[in-house]
Amino acid sequence: MQRIVTFGEILLRLSPPSHLRLTQATSFDLYFGCAEANVAASLAKFGLPVKFITAVPPNELGESSLSMLRSFGVEPFALIQGKRLGIYYFEHGASERPGKVVYDREDSSFSTLKKGMIDWESIFKDADWFHWSGITPSLSQDLAELCEEALEVATRMGLTISADLNYRPTLWKYGKKANEIMPNLVKHCDLLLGGIDESEKVLGVPLKEGDSEKEVFTNWMKAYPRLKNIVSTHRMRANASSNAVSASIWNGKELLHSQEYNISHIIDRIGAGDAFMAGIIYGLIVWPEDHQTALEFAVAATCLKHSISGDINLATVNEIKALMSGFGGGRVSR
Template sequence: MKNKVVTFGEIMLRLATPGYLRFSQAAELTATFGGGEANVAVSLANYGIPVDFVTRLPENDIGRACMMDLRKQGVVTDKIVWGGERLGIYFLETGAVSRGSKVVYDRAHSAVSEIEPGMIAWDKVFEGADWFHWTGITPAISQGAADVCLEAIKKANENGITVSCDLNYRKKLWKYGKSAEEVMPELVAGTDIILGNEEDAEKVLGIKPEGVDVTGGQVLAAAYESVSKQIMERFPRCKKVITTLRGSVNANHNTWSGVLWDGKKLVEAPTYDITHIVDRVGGGDSFMGGLIYGLLTYNDDQKALDFAVAASCLKHTVYGDFNQVTVDEVEKLMSGDASGRVAR
């Protein structure tokens, strides 16, 4: 039986303007669903990994539609708890060239924001599980969400389950009276695999990279070694630190790569030049989904990292939060075939 993964967090209704229209121009919005941990779950399901997504949904038509969409993607949803009044929403305006994308959140008093310890039976959730994934988005939502996330991490640690985290700093979410630096370290202390970027490390953990320029379209991978070392020194449980490397030429043109530090050596993936981005939302989540798959499947850090970067590169060509690509498609790109030729 393949390894079972559990992810926990908030999934939202995504309302996006068509094409590159601004909010003020749009007469209609396209509705899909998405959220960091759910996006990771969908990636893993696409790769054939058994995966449970745990959240709290309102017991109404929108909550049920959300659950049905996850099921359609192959994600197991029977551990979802029901309650609360509403599903969180985020509005997306897709940027172009020199105009960046914009996200407006409407998630106050969502079902997950009002979750409390004891609502989820983590012993049951983790039966047969090998891996648990969370992100820094969840503890940013509310004190209750942070407490439940910590509850899950402690239970996973007790059961010998590998824990991974995407630090995912979201400035707009930390509004309930505590900062990321106050809340996150206790959760990160129980985590084995840590993913982030230069901003995450600074805003969440107070760790600053040295000699890195992320404004000119290029990033220097080796400069992140010092950040990785600092994270491992501060959090001894951590076994691997992974950094995504995004160079933003403009809103439609990015370079994309990643590095992995295992405590002894720095592994670097190839850099992809993504010149015509369709949708970059969920790019980091697709990286994390690919990384978890790679670490579970290949037993080779280099190949796992290469898979994560290639999977995320492909996500930039897929509309919506979910990375709906297959293992074969990712491995084809890993092999160097980026031709985009029609498959007949």
């Protein structure tokens, strides 16, 4: 059984209930999550052993965030330091009003991490897979260097490495552009989740007008020869309340496409990409030679996440497989 390590910041999420705007809120629904923690929780729920590396403050919020991860079966490894847990506020959108995120994560415990503070060789001793995302190196030069340190050790120790580009323009505020930092990190990856529009601004790979997805991903593999699989999700006919989702995978030989799901009533779209990431990792582990099935599992996972409140996908392997097989549509399971 593949043993997985993920690395990133866990945040406290506060959302106004009932689709209220932040300016209207007098109370908040509370969740813990964020990209790499969401992936870890999903993979643990799928039955894989997962360790999540982070830093939290020595207070009740820090302990609550770790307890939440343990409740999903994740083994957290957290440096207890700093004074606060990062926060983000999420305002649910509706119809043509988009959702909105406001970050409050400066000077968080995680932001104080630096190169040399984590013993990566010990962390990776019994691991097979390492997952990270572009959010971590976007936060500071120190975290970019720490991420690079982790990737160098993981590469040397022979782990499979995956990443979600997760480009968030509002987070890159320390004087570096994403395409100045990310290429040196992505070169370590075997599996990458990203979209065509991230080619130049994140990976530094030129994009020509009219380039197809296959052409762009072929160029990514030329620029980053370790890459074995590139996946991308697609939203169509989208507003805040409904959209269609599908996905594709390029394995260097053929571009495969998933079935398309129409989601008519979105409960919570935060974490949908992380649900897909967990799904494709699980899929490639379980069906390493069947990329179509792995892709279908991942897109079914992201479809179901849209129906679940909070950051983390609570769908089980059997529920995802049932949707893949056509047993969806809101039928009551009896």
